[in-house]
Amino acid sequence: MSDADAPIVLTRSLPLSREAAFDLFVERIGEWWPRDYTFSRDPAADLSIEPVLGGACSEQVPGGARLVWGTVLSIEPPLFLRLAWQISPDRQLIADPAAASRVVVEFRAMADGTLVELTHRDFLRHGEAGEGYRAAMASPEGWPFCLDALVAAAARKPSPR
16 A cells, blocks of 8 residues: 555544534634635635535635635534545645545544544545645644644634624
């Protein structure tokens, strides 16, 4: 198995119930996703994941376009979310979800909170650049950075809805 075939699997513990952890990840992604990792880098951009089969993972820039960077392939609140990750190795949007790699996020209840397990796989869908893309997403500046931002948001007082 080449590195491009190997999935990235990362876990983080959140001091939240499974329902609250799922809600933070999906419904409140704008509260934790690093702004430097958005397409616009606009602090006013609205990030969202539509929590339905076929729902869009997107960024809406004030006065601008809606950029779709993922599609919900399956979802079972508060257990898991499965996405087509429609961002290419060169940071371009992939229009066809069938050509994108896959991200699965599972939420497991623990006595003191929730274990979040993220698996990113199918890097071969990105062709020759897949192996390098996998390495970038597994690096400290990739998924680990994003999940650490999720942990930090979980530790903050929840915002009023």
